Amino acid sequence: MFYREAGQFKTSYSADQAIFPIRQDRNFLVALFIFAYLAVPMIANEYWLSTILLPFLVFGLAALGLNILTGYAGQLSLGTGGFMATGAFAAYKLAVAFPDMNIVFVFLLSGVVTAIVGVLFGIPSLRIKGFYLAVATLAAQFFLVWVYNKFGWFTNYSSSGVISAPPRAVFGDFFVTGSSAGAIEKYLFTLTLVLVLALAAKNIVRSHIGRSWMAIRDMDIAAEIIGIKPLATKLTAFAVSSFYIGIAGALWAFIYTSSVEASAFDISRSFQILFMIIIGGLGSVMGSFLGAAFIVLLPIFLSNAPTLFGVTVAVDIISHVEFMIFGALIIFFLIVEPHGLARLWQVGKEKLRLWPFPY
């Protein structure tokens, strides 16, 4: 009744190629933007902003980056943590070395640095595929984290190996990093950056580049035969993916946690982000954020659930049960819907089209 595109005629090519061709989708998105920009800062308190919404946005961006590589280009990667660390440390070095540079450029440049590193570690993907590649990307994971731990240059010889974000403002007094930055400023800045990057990703994946990624993913030999260069395609996937992951790492270090050490980006971080895209949906921009929301909220829910029901459980037991439920839920989700939350969203939309009179 509410979600029906009947009667919406496209009268120009640009209308036909619009990024959201259905009016209701556009309305929904506009409503979502207004809600996120106006309503959330008013109703959400400090706790919600800094422990739920910020990690959700940062993880969503990282998951989007990995989804570009794994979901769209079909290259399984377990090196996400290492690339996030690269972004974080690149941002730190840049911010400290060029105090006058705007923080937005710092983040974008750290993304570029990560993209270069990502391309270097993406070169083996030309020869190796599938699980072999996944294990090869573990080399990136362990090597990069080791490098940032080992060489003091990356932390400016801080004795603890921890980097702390210097205070920086986007403009005037609008501080987004450092101790004087408020939760709302941080949230608004991250939201804007993530939204712009997500829209860019949405456009990239339906462009020439995105289509060649998908062709390589679906069958690389066939793609090669129709004239897609595997070398260029795979490496652009690594570059764009690492760019996003690097910015996510920089946001993590500068805005979410404010101070971070290399071991925060260990192998379990890589797995966490891989979970997000599998639960959210491989090959879906929307799915990356749905998966991030799920993985961020689930542990918070699990650790608060016993108190909600008025049961007190020892902390170590909770953490073990959390592990169990987490694992069981992943298996459950894969069995029920191997294509993730994004597919559920699609199915919901299809159902809504016919509602309330399905034939």
Place this chain on the structure above:
Amino acid sequence: MEFLNAIFVAPFVEIWEYPVFFVEVVVAGLLSGIMYSLVALGFVLIFKASGVFNFAQGAMVLFAALTLVGLMEHGAPTLIALIGTIVVMIILALAIERVVLRPLVNQEPIILFMATIGLSYFLDGFGQLVWGSDIKVLDLGIPSAPMEYGGILVNQFDLVAALVAGLLVATLAVFFQKTRIGRALRAVADDHQAALSVGIPLKTIWAIVWSVAGLVGLVAGIMWGTKLGVQFSLTFVALKALPVLILGGFTSIPGAIVGGLIIGVGEKVAEVFWGPAFGGAIEDWFAYMLALAFLLFRPQGLFGDKIIERV
């Protein structure tokens, strides 16, 4: 200049001057490589028979070791505890086949891989929930004193581990080559559909393979548990088995052994002789880099099946 010297000159000078020390390092590497092979074996068994990249092997190692120690702490004699653990691992294999694998038949490999990651989380949590998460000492009376053979120091425990690994591989080889079930397993590994069409029950075979992998995990768990103590970090040992798999090939049992030996020796030699040039602790990533470099020249590993691509 100093750095180049530390990479290209100093290690070789050291090796030349102290050949006995070098041999000792190599032997230590060989023996620790065998420990990696033990974990890698479990991966290979399951990948061969069902095409599933079983990430939960590390969790199975930990779970088996925890169960064994837990049973022994509750007063069971060693033998009874062993049998009890074996029964638990077989039940676990049956449950995995029924609950995880059967509903996911015909899904893409990455989905199955994810399911095994979920499984490893579940097992980690479950094992520690039941048996507790503190570090436990596993003592089955395996001697661990260092001994001297022809001027070379060797740890007795590592020799036992090598012996056990050899026995295990021999048993597996006999099992795969001579028994009826073993032949069925190899048939399934070659071609699922052809195996089904000659009447080999796929579900039973998968349950058996996972049981065998569970038992191999138990052996690995005993060895690693005795060496490091039974604790959560055993699951990370499994990560070291991944480069071993790459080197040896995902489908080859001899490959798992040889790959383990190469990784073990490479890692130890690199750490001792080349480590100082990089400031130490290169053991963390050396195995992966070695595997990566190796893959560039031989993508299917040392003994893996040749990759044939058809359109």
